[in-house]
Amino acid sequence: MADIDNKDQAEVDPADMEDVEEVEEDETGEDENSKARQLTVQMMQNPQILAALQERLDGLNGSPSGYIESLPKVVKRRINALKNLQVKCAHIEAKFYEEVHELERKYAALYQPFFDVRSNIVKAAYEPTDEECEWKADEDEELTDEMKEKAKLEEEKKDEEKEDPKGIPEFWLTVFKNVDLLSDMLQEHDEPILKHLQDIKVKFSDPGQPMSFTLEFHFEPNDFFSNTVLTKTYKMRSEPDESDPFSFDGPEIMCCTGCTIEWTKGKNVTLKTIKKKQKHKGRGTVRTVTKTVPNDSFFNFFTPPEVPENGELDEDSEAVLAADFEIGHFIRERIVPRAVLYFTGEAIEDDDDDYDEEGEEADDEEGEEEADEENDPDYVPKDAAPPAECKQQ
Known part of the structure; x- marks a missing residue:
């Protein structure tokens, strides 16, 4: 059995051995890249890491670049x-x-x-007068x-x-x-x-x-x-x-x-x-x-x-x-x-529509976030009553 193994090894072309070794190295590299990607995904799903990154990014927003200070007099x-x-x-x-x-x-x-x-x-x-009181609502158009x-x-x-x-x-x-x-x-x-x-x-x-x-x-x-x-x-x-003219709005x-x-x-x-x-x-x-x-x-x-x-x-x-x-x-x-429209509620509906157009996406995201939090067994509502020792402070 040992002779057969030696014979098989002897018949293998050296060039083929090099190819096999190179393939093995490539496969090892792909595994490492895959593991790195998985690790990155896991990190980005960690809320604490995301919060830290966001805080860092927020700190960078609006910070002076130093360009103005570097300019000549x-x-x-x-x-x-x-x-x-x-x-x-x-x-x-x-x-x-x-x-x-x-x-x-x-x-x-x-x-x-x-x-x-x-x-x-x-x-x-x-x-x-009757003429002044006449008002044609949209639904009246469909009435006989x-x-x-x-x-x-x-x-x-x-x-x-x-x-x-x-x-x-x-x-x-x-x-x-x-x-x-x-x-x-x-x-x-x-x-x-x-x-x-x-x-x-x-x-x-x-x-x-x-x-x-x-x-x-x-x-x-x-x-x-x-x-x-x-x-x-x-x-x-x-x-x-005069002390802050650029704040005028x-x-x-x-x-x-x-x-x-x-x-x-x-x-x-x-x-x-x-x-x-x-x-x-x-x-x-x-x-x-x-x-x-x-x-x-x-x-x-x-x-x-x-x-x-x-x-x-x-x-x-x-x-x-x-x-x-x-x-x-x-x-x-x-x-x-617009007093009459606030009396009937029509102006309030218009205000709500304006707000929904601007805040609809944010509300949806907030709703999804709340749903995720409610499904989390470790979630503690923000408005939950604090412990007794906190109340006494």
Whole structure:
């Protein structure tokens, strides 16, 4: 048997042996490449490694390349000239926004007659004609004349069975309740008051005066306060900050002022009375003390935090003012011009559609991620209650 093996080895051509060795080396190289690819795939599937890579990449984004520092002094001088030009452009942009404000004032005067009619219809000061009330909805196109007549008779029968309301009841309250930004401010005790809200108007500053706008909330006589109009004024600035001119991005609200609400005694919903028991340390006797403390209410909107002369605010006041500015802009730019569409909910659907178009992909990815997390037996929800020792800290 050994002789046969030796004979077989003797008959093998040396060139063939070299080929075999080369093939074996190539196969070994492919195995190593395959293992490397598998290792890379495994690493990229590791969330901790991916997070570390992402953090590293985020740190690189926006970091200076060092190119500017390496430039000769003469080139840096020219860059400074470009920056000075940019400051001049910012001042021209400020003038542009001032003219935009003038256009807003001009067109506000053109809109106002229509808003006045809207207000009169809402508060039953004007009854629109049949022609003004005619509205052809999309679904009406598919209805036959017979179906339309039947629907009209049924609608008239319903109207006969109930009282004839005046105007459009709870118009503005419904608008507020339909908009998340405003409904978050509403409390149950605010609703009876807002049923008396008849109109919201926007008034712009006069020509030549500092840029500002005022929101006017018009109320019918009620048992809660004697004011017929509550106001909120927002003062804006449309000029670059000398200390940071490149941060200019259009007019910004600098401060806002509310008004004094003349509450009827016992009707002030921005305050509440609480009773607190106090125990005397020496005698051990207990007494009940009545205190008046602030209460959550939409009407706190008319008493915003005051901005000190130095402009410095604590974090809570800054957060309140930031939200206040957002609400003021939203009422001015969206609610007042399109109130009926927020009353019916159509404007809300349009807002949602706009959001879905921009955020649909992100939402899908988030949903997939949440599904993966829920299927993971080791997954702990972010909002899970912390351990007791964490709560005590």
